[in-house]
Amino acid sequence: MDSTNQYIQANKDRFLEELIELLKIPSVSADPAYDQEVAACAEVVKDAMEEAGVDHVEICPTAGHPIVYGEKIVDENLPTVLVYGHYDVQPADPLELWDSPPFDPVIKNEKIYARGAADDKGQMFMHVKAVEAMIATSALPCNVKFMIEGEEEVGSENLGIFVAENKEKLKADVILISDTSMLSNENPSITVGLRGLSYVEIELTGPNRDLHSGVYGGAVDNPINALSEMIAKMKDEHGHITVDGFYDDVEEVSKADREAMARAPFDIQSYKEHLGINATKVENGFSEMEGASIRPTLDVNGMWGGYTGEGAKTVLPSKAYAKISMRLVPNQDPEKITELFTEYVQKITPSTMSVKVTPHHGGQPAVTPTDSVAYQAASKAIETTYGKTPIPLRSGGSIPIVALFESELGLKSILLGFGLDSDAIHSPNESYGLFNFFKGIETIPHFFKNFAANS
């Protein structure tokens, strides 16, 4: 172990420089305008793996963005860790809220600022560097396979096809993923639960063209008013989602688990100050941490319609749009929820309007057992490098492919995330702590050692 750690310490500066280069590539998977950059990013990941000593590195084309695959087989009889990550990033807008350009990485107060710094380039790259260190010091204790995709931020549809078609190639004993965050550097935690996701877009149409609000206002219904009323109908005054059947399959978390969760340090005052809000809004009967993890949600992620330019335009618009996502908890099925939501939207659409509901992408919720060899290997690795046993926590985020890996490959995933909520992923000024980046690289070899020793 020491030699591996020495190698890491000796190469820190180079690791950081390499990450900076990776972050300069605007690999935005949601926007076709960036297709070239996404492809270029896959090439850079491939090169990094080869330089790390990984064999058979290949760029696997898909109907969308490619998947970078590579493996290092030490001995067929040893266990295999399949590392998953993604090299694509969220769109960077609103650009005006960034203090520095999103794809021009800047290091300030011990953090690296750039889109994708934490989600997921920085965390994915830790694994490439950790494996490089183990190989370079002949300390790789088992086999490793890499599967790094370019469509995580848009639903991983093609990864699903790739996984289904390459079960033999992807044969492994556990999947290792760093795409989540910890409570804090003082209170390390491991994510043992993820919410699922249903994401839909609503197009509401009233009159067949934009109208003069003076000539027609008062006789013709307004799609923005109507869509607002429909969105208001999606939750009741207790914060309950009113979509028929929405809660039918929701797994009720046990009193014991909720008490364990409540022991995690949480300061409501600093939480509100950090976000600049006077009050939170949680479903009746639940705490903020519960609302953001063990309960399903319905959020409008984007809405637009009518005149949004400067000044005043008195238009009664023809159309209004909303992008709405629902975070789901164990036992809720995204496809079923999307159907229920669509039916509900049709039910509450007024007779003055016509509606179109388009599903974007979904993902299954997932839970990891804490008594498994893999979880224990991860827990002990963090104990070694952080000096504290990590708290097992449910996260509010979604990594749809975790459920996919379980159903297609029969493998559990270990969510060994080193980010922090303050990383502002999906937001302007996304960042990743240098401490977290290096601590991750140091911790991963311990996971490999613990896992190889006990499998």
Next chain:
Amino acid sequence: MDSTNQYIQANKDRFLEELIELLKIPSVSADPAYDQEVAACAEVVKDAMEEAGVDHVEICPTAGHPIVYGEKIVDENLPTVLVYGHYDVQPADPLELWDSPPFDPVIKNEKIYARGAADDKGQMFMHVKAVEAMIATSALPCNVKFMIEGEEEVGSENLGIFVAENKEKLKADVILISDTSMLSNENPSITVGLRGLSYVEIELTGPNRDLHSGVYGGAVDNPINALSEMIAKMKDEHGHITVDGFYDDVEEVSKADREAMARAPFDIQSYKEHLGINATKVENGFSEMEGASIRPTLDVNGMWGGYTGEGAKTVLPSKAYAKISMRLVPNQDPEKITELFTEYVQKITPSTMSVKVTPHHGGQPAVTPTDSVAYQAASKAIETTYGKTPIPLRSGGSIPIVALFESELGLKSILLGFGLDSDAIHSPNESYGLFNFFKGIETIPHFFKNFAANS
């Protein structure tokens, strides 16, 4: 009269060519990007007046866009008609819905298609040409003054200042405006009522930055959901506006007037087909025509927030915005309504949000008496050229300056409009019928003759 009409018939083609040139100028007053074009448009209007034989034509600068003023004094002892119009236009977007470029006029099936064709360049220009014809044929029976502004579409604030500062210069006996429409060419009408306007913008702020909807969703309130709920609270299930005190000053129209209004031809089926809607939405107890004219309204003219680009972004946004306008009826005061609205918005803003309400512009409602010399002169002029007595009608639109003229100059306005609702003003593919353009030029001299003879 004949010689004037002969002059008009002989110069029709030139009049149309000149209008086309005027329509090519994108004089969008709401968007600073077009400031140059607005100024250029004022110059073209000035030149046209001078060519018409109007004296002392000047471009009067204001804090915003300039006002073009000119006059032709035949005899101090004769009555004076003050012609008002505007050369600015609404923004043209959404551009993708135009069949031809908004500022590249096209003549199709007897209509001229362009932004501003009917509102108001085409109608304003009729007066310049009618006065040209009267002067050219020595048939101008009284004095005429022109006041053509460039800020009607953004609230005419600087016109208000100009009028207050130039009462002597603007001395007249009546104000003549063509900026409204008729029921149809078969059923000519004159607008005798206008709705007022209150226009405000709401900025709702939740968290101090865009957040990850997975990490924070369920604990932190969403400004788009919240704004939607607030907008839903602005009307009840009967279509009544719920802003406290909103209806306090509303003038209830007499049963007789409502019966007269009901006699105007209105085919609900073709109305709905024309707009492509299955159902209208009117305040309980009122007809479509009443809802669109004698009752106040509340419409969201634009709304935006969060991610509105391609694909899916799971963001819990920091801000949501809405542009909201209220059409007002006689006795409702725009400033009072704006205050009531602002108080109501603050009242219904949840504790999770902070709100900013910015008033854009407003306008007083107005009514014209049908027994006045000026109204009768207009009614007879239309009777002469259309062969039918026009129906006096309340319109749903707003021309804020009509009330301003009454309060500042003590003058009533005659709304001698030649447009049609099918002109699609403020919408893509705005048009103006060639029949209406020429018929207007022919009718205006009759108004001057009738008015001069009976004043």
